[in-house]
Amino acid sequence: MTQLNEQERNELIRLLQNDEQIPAQWRGKLFPGSAQSVEIGKEYRLEYAGKMKREQVLAETPAAPWQLVRRFAEERPHGDGWRNLLVWGDNLLALRELLADQQGANRYGTKGKIKLIYIDPPFATKSDFMKDKEKAYRDKVIGAQFIEFLRRRLILLREILADDGSIYVHLDTKKGHYIKSALDEVFGEENFRNEIIWKRQSAHNDSGKCGAIHDSLFFYSKGDSWIWNDVRMPVSDEYVKQFFDQVDSKSGRRYARGDLTAAGITRGGDSGKPWRSIDVSSKGRHWAMPEEIISRLNINPNLSIQEKLDALDLAGAIHWPAKGVPRLKRYADEVSGVSLQDVWTDIKLIHNQSDERLSYPTQKPEQLLERVIKASSNEGDIVLDCFVGSGTTPATAEKLGRRWVSMDCGKLGICTVQKRMFSLTSTIGTRKKDERPTHERVADWDNHLKKNPGLLLITEKAKKGECEVTLDLLADLAALIAKHNLLKKGFPGSSLFQVGNGMTMVHPTLEV
Known part of the structure; x- marks a missing residue:
């Protein structure tokens, strides 16, 4: 306190009385022993209020045991016992549990097998995103909180990723440059492969500035050896x-x-x-x-x-x-196409007339994930998405013969994923049935489904925003399933299970 001048002392008193955050630059004055120097060998680093050390994130993030809610196609696991995983809850806790499982019994069979991670996190827009007047998710975390929110998850994701795996982080221009610095820190600047520019829409007018028409996908490998397949872009x-x-x-x-x-x-x-x-x-x-x-x-x-x-x-x-x-x-x-470049202009944003449209906010096209999945994984590999949203990642992974682990904290997101996987077709970019003759189809989808059962899990402590798991929340989920016609009249394989005291939730059997 003696190093603060009178004006600073008065401001500190005001901040404490109003329960406001103390400026990070005062840390060295208030707590001289906590001042940190730049790491040896590092010319620069990303610094902000509330930043935890990597070791703290790994040691202090609690692992929340997963409570099994429902198995789908229980009698038909993969030959090695694998089941795709859909996890509902705070993805930070869910990722920590998955890491703990990899370091221990490896019950879920993901150790060394998650070859690709794709995440499309919130963009720090301060907005609520809606679907049919239902709140899909909140994007309220901003500033330094947003950077740290994502950085902690990136630290866990790196540990979970296989040594020859890759990660793609999908962002817009608002916070992409900050997260690029966080990715350099977590994965190593030497493992940065590309910033992929996706032109998501055509030209439009933004008042007083250039039209914002692209997103960025930051592509990193975990190490100096990674999966890379020769995927071709169509010629324009x-x-x-x-x-x-x-x-x-x-x-x-x-x-x-x-x-x-x-x-x-x-x-x-x-x-x-x-x-x-x-x-x-x-x-x-x-x-x-x-x-x-x-x-x-x-x-x-x-x-x-x-x-x-x-x-x-x-x-x-x-x-x-x-x-x-x-x-x-x-x-x-x-010509089969040209080698992948770092500017993608041929994949269009989903519009009102798109065959794959789900009316879910921020839904990404399957063609975008198709390109990422084909380039950075092989059939049978596990693809992870911990911000699964509308389910484009698991849907596309399923169509391409990959296994998947998906997570989301939003009840509407989980409901949307179940409905989407329940009615999945074999064709990329559409929900319509493949009407071609059998010999012309990409794959026999009925047989494919029989080999790819799924598993729905929920964390015991879903402490993300409004998503604390309560009986009311589970009742809301049951209502959403009914509202969105997940349980169709006369659909084979419907089943019941008990939730709480005297409440019955109805789920259709989901074969994914």
Whole structure:
């Protein structure tokens, strides 16, 4: 106190009387022994009021045991006993329990198997988000509280993630730069892979500033080895016009010109010999044809290079310039796409007419999660989302043959996920039934469902906002299930279970 001047002392008294927060910059004056220096080897760090040390987060966050509420398709677990997990409650406590389980008995079988985490947390908007006049969730945590709220969860998520796993954190421009710093601290700046820009909507006017039309996905790996698959982005019309600048005079197909030669002169082989009086060895090159072209056009691989070139020309796949060496025609309609870049403009926001629309606020399109899941996980891997909301992550993971763990504190979110998984189809980006003939379907969805049962869990202490678990809350959930027509008349497999004293909640059997 002696280091505060009179004005500061008076202000401190006022703050204490009004039960207001004491400015962080006074900490060193009031409690000199608690002042911390910057860590050795760190040039900078993220500092704010209320920040806990990593060790404190791990040691002091209580693990809330999960109380089993309902098993779905209990008689049909995976071959190894795995069941997908849907957890209702405070995700901080739920994550701590999952970590404790991994460090102990591993009853849920997630240790070393969670290869991908995708989270779409609140954006610190100070708003209530509604669905059909029901409150879906509150986004009231702002400022330093928001950063610490998310950072503590990131610390637990890193521990839960497999060593070769990755995490994607979906944010907008309001707090993304702060959370990027927190991610650098938790996962290591050296493990930052990309900031992916998702153009979520077309141009619009924002008064006095540029139109805000994108979100960011911050992509980190846990270490220096991570899953990465070659996922392709579709080529746009603009891309085709720019890079496939030739038009076939007969078919009208657009194509780009590729090379039929490679560097170096070969001795004693066919590739160094002239073809149709064209001698490329004089330019220090030799004839070369891509293997995938030979395979796709069914050209006999045992032919000489000159005979292969003849076959290629017969197929109309050679571009003959007025001068110079003939080139390979690479048609735009034969290109599978381009390698993933860090700007995604081809995935549109869900609108009123979207087939997958659930009327849930902040619902993300399945195509967005499809790209993330395909790039950073393999079939059979576990995908975790602890802010599951409308359920896009588990729905897409299910369609792609991944296992999943999902969490949410909102009763409407949990209800929405159950309803969504209950009526899931096999096609990405739609809730409509796949009407194609069986042989054309991506997968036999009925058989897929039989192999992918689910499990609903709830934390004993759901201490998030209004979400304390009470009999009234469970009664509200039962009412929501009825309101949203989860229990359809005559639906097979409906079941009853007892909740509390004399209350019966009705759930449909959910096969996910």
